[in-house]
Amino acid sequence: MRPRGGRLSRIREYAGGLRVGRGLHSLAVPYALDALDPAETRRFEGHLERCPRCTDEVRALAADTVRLARAASVPAPPDLRERILAAVRATEQEAPEPGPDAVRGPGQAPVPGARDGRSAPARGRAPVLVALAASAAVLAMVAAGLLAFALVRTDERLDEERAAAREIAHVLAAPDARAAEARDPRGRGLGVVASRERRQAVVTAAGLGGPPEGRAHQLWVTRAGAAPRSLGLVDGETPVVAHDLRTDAESLAVTVEPAGGSVRPTTAPVVQLALNSVGFGE
Amino acid sequence: MDADDLLPRVAQGDQQAFEELYGLVSGPVYGLVQRVLRDRSQSEEVAQEVLLELWRTAARYDPRRGTALSWILTLAHRRAVDRVRSVRAAGERERRVAQRAEPPAFDQVAEEVEDSLEREWVRRCLERLTDLQHQAVTLAYYDGYTYREVARRLSVPLGTVKTRMRDGLLRLRDCLGAVA
Numbered sequence: 001m002r003p004r005g006g007r008l009s010r011i012r013e014y015a016g017g018l019r020v021g022r023g024l025h026s027l028a029v030p031y032a033l034d035a036l037d038p039a040e041t042r043r044f045e046g047h048l049e050r051c052p053r054c055t056d057e058v059r060a061l062a063a064d065t066v067r068l069a070r071a072a073s074v075p076a077p078p079d080l081r082e083r084i085l086a087a088v089r090a091t092e093q094e095a096p097e098p099g100p101d102a103v104r105g106p107g108q109a110p111v112p113g114a115r116d117g118r119s120a121p122a123r124g125r126a127p128v129l130v131a132l133a134a135s136a137a138v139l140a141m142v143a144a145g146l147l148a149f150a151l152v153r154t155d156e157r158l159d160e161e162r163a164a165a166r167e168i169a170h171v172l173a174a175p176d177a178r179a180a181e182a183r184d185p186r187g188r189g190l191g192v193v194a195s196r197e198r199r200q201a202v203v204t205a206a207g208l209g210g211p212p213e214g215r216a217h218q219l220w221v222t223r224a225g226a227a228p229r230s231l232g233l234v235d236g237e238t239p240v241v242a243h244d245l246r247t248d249a250e251s252l253a254v255t256v257e258p259a260g261g262s263v264r265p266t267t268a269p270v271v272q273l274a275l276n277s278v279g280f281g282e
Numbered sequence: 283m284d285a286d287d288l289l290p291r292v293a294q295g296d297q298q299a300f301e302e303l304y305g306l307v308s309g310p311v312y313g314l315v316q317r318v319l320r321d322r323s324q325s326e327e328v329a330q331e332v333l334l335e336l337w338r339t340a341a342r343y344d345p346r347r348g349t350a351l352s353w354i355l356t357l358a359h360r361r362a363v364d365r366v367r368s369v370r371a372a373g374e375r376e377r378r379v380a381q382r383a384e385p386p387a388f389d390q391v392a393e394e395v396e397d398s399l400e401r402e403w404v405r406r407c408l409e410r411l412t413d414l415q416h417q418a419v420t421l422a423y424y425d426g427y428t429y430r431e432v433a434r435r436l437s438v439p440l441g442t443v444k445t446r447m448r449d450g451l452l453r454l455r456d457c458l459g460a461v462a
Contacts, residue, residue, distance in 0.1 A: 072401075085297075089297060094342070095341065
């Protein structure tokens with residue numbers, strides 16, 4: 001079956017692009033406007049690496065889009081400033097990339113073989129905290145750890161991680177978001193950022209180490225007069241996002257359970273954190 | 283001090299430089315993100331993500347590839363566009379229905395935004411574009427549609443959309459050149 005006119009010309013354009021870069025070249029403008037789909041973006045960026053002329057053109061077009069961007073400027077919400085600055089104080093930076101970077105900045109697809117992004121979240125502080133009360137600074141600190149965790153991932157799980165980062169950011173952005181953290185003298189503990197209004201929380205465990213052979217760490221939320229509810233298994237320092245929390249929830253706890261988890265806790269908590277300082281428990 | 287001076291210092295871990303940079307770019311970053319996303323709380327989330335990413339990845343900035351501000355706003359724009367597209371993909375069905383009734387959303391510039399010379403200038407220059415140039419550029423840049431989606435929305439061939447986008451941006455460049 002012969003392709004009809006429209007499709008034929010598209011195929012020609014595509015093939016021409018592959019051969020002489022002309023069809024691809026016409027994508028410079030949509031690229032500068034971020035108006036390509038992901039597959040085309042990758043294709044065009046591949047082309048850019050071999051086409052200095054296109055790189056120049058994209059740079060010139062970027063100067064145009066910057067004008068469009070600046071024209072949209074509005075003052076950021078005042079509380080964003082404190083939140084970001086506090087987060088920055090607690091967030092470790094990436095070292096400069098040794099290898100070739102993506103073509104045009106950090107919004108790029110991950111560079112294969114780039115830095116190992118799997119290090120633990122950097123918190124930039126000593127683990128000496130014992131039951132800190134909720135405050136903007138703690139919120140920012142926990143937030144920074146969580147976001148740093150989610151943002152350092154540059155591997156194939158990127159989309160998944162970014163989805164997690166969005167969920168975390170969503171909890172953090174709640175007007176009533178508060179944070180708390182507690183550690184025991186051995187450095188084991190829990191951190192939480194929670195929104196009573198959204199009935200959500202992001203929980204991280206620290207210092208637990210791997211569970212014993214054939215066992216798993218399981219996270220629970222407790223409340224008076226009811227059995228603990230499982231929030232799932234804890235995998236290292238990966239944040240757990242909890243939804244549909246009851247406002248009378250009292251505490252979070254981690255227990256060691258058989259691999260796969262239990263319906264009810266079968267051992268005493270390894271670490272525990274009260275939720276009253278983050279607005280729950282009434 | 284402008285962003286070009288500050289960003290390399292930020293890459294060295296200079297928090298004070300970041301604070302200054304925040305003062306320069308938070309408005310443009312937040313405004314751009316909000317322009318694309320419309321939704322306030324989502325805009326805050328994305329702006330927060332972008333600004334923290336800026337701190338974390340400042341070392342990736344390469345001045346040979348453009349100005350610091352351009353790099354920062356490119357990052358912000360991409361994050362906003364990614365978000366608006368995933369939101370749209372989630373509501374694809376409703377969107378398809380709504381799209382038939384809805385006129386092209388190109389004329390929603392500056393609702394309650396503060397006035398600035400820059401914006402005023404850009405707005406005037408945008409007005410000088412032909413309708414099709416104007417819509418092609420703003421649907422893509424401010425509304426986050428791909429050029430294929432823009433072509434569908436405006437019922438014009440892909441080639442035409444690309445040409446209109448190019449002509450529109452070049453005309454904008456000429457018009458703005460006076461104050462560049």
